[in-house]
Amino acid sequence: MKLVLLGAAGSGKGTLAKNIVKDFGIPQLSTGDILREIAKSNSTLGKTIASFQQSGKLVPDEITFEVLKERLSKNDCKSGYILDGYPRTLNQAQLLAKVADIDAVISIELDFDEIVKRLVSRRNCPKCGEIDNTNYEGYNGLCRKCQTLLFQRDDDKPEAIKSRLEVYKQNITPLINFYGDKVFVVSSAGTPEETYKPVKTFLEGLKK
Ligand code: AMP
Numbered sequence: 001m002k003l004v005l006l007g008a009a010g011s012g013k014g015t016l017a018k019n020i021v022k023d024f025g026i027p028q029l030s031t032g033d034i035l036r037e038i039a040k041s042n043s044t045l046g047k048t049i050a051s052f053q054q055s056g057k058l059v060p061d062e063i064t065f066e067v068l069k070e071r072l073s074k075n076d077c078k079s080g081y082i083l084d085g086y087p088r089t090l091n092q093a094q095l096l097a098k099v100a101d102i103d104a105v106i107s108i109e110l111d112f113d114e115i116v117k118r119l120v121s122r123r124n125c126p127k128c129g130e131i132d133n134t135n136y137e138g139y140n141g142l143c144r145k146c147q148t149l150l151f152q153r154d155d156d157k158p159e160a161i162k163s164r165l166e167v168y169k170q171n172i173t174p175l176i177n178f179y180g181d182k183v184f185v186v187s188s189a190g191t192p193e194e195t196y197k198p199v200k201t202f203l204e205g206l207k208k
Helices: 013-024 031-039 044-055 061-072 090-099 112-120 158-182 192-207
Strands: 002-006 028-030 081-084 104-109 122-124 131-133 183-187
Touching (some): 028 061, 031 044, 031 081, 044 061, 061 090, 112 122, 112 158
Parallel strands (some): 002 104
Antiparallel strands (some): 122 131
């Protein structure tokens, strides 16, 4: 099963993808995560990627598509995958169509005000990868799973958030049109479980 997850930053793509991974046994490929790993290195490529990511701009297609192709060629992608964060533009969808036949596209919808609220309070764990937040009583800056000091992504700060949401707004309609009746729309206004339930039913139907 080859899936694409569409949704603005902070709409819950990562959380939904993790649920799909657990039940359907296909890997989650997050271009944001893959690019962030390369950006940590001191190489010229790493520095270029970091500068785009910090400002919330899209990393150029030549870089992103090469990085994705390399990941898709790995053994664990043979029986399918979930693309989390790719494609983000019509051009990227057209590039992807040259190397992969996508079975379905899940598009997550959430009000922009709610997205901004979620993004400014989002905190990440550098050790276990948990996506946590500051919105609960007794928040103490530590990961609730492994007690490591959480950090805030540079691009979860207000200026970068604005830029990321603008990029999303400009590109989502052409992408939805490109995938046509392969698109399954779900709202993430409720809990992660409520978001996942209809998606699970849809994917079980797709497998049959
Ligand atoms: P994410 O973790 O998905 O929110 O992505 C974080 C950042 O990584 C984005 O704001 C971009 O700078 C970069 N990025 C991730 N996926 C892509 C993509 N498909 N095309 C271009 N840049 C990307």
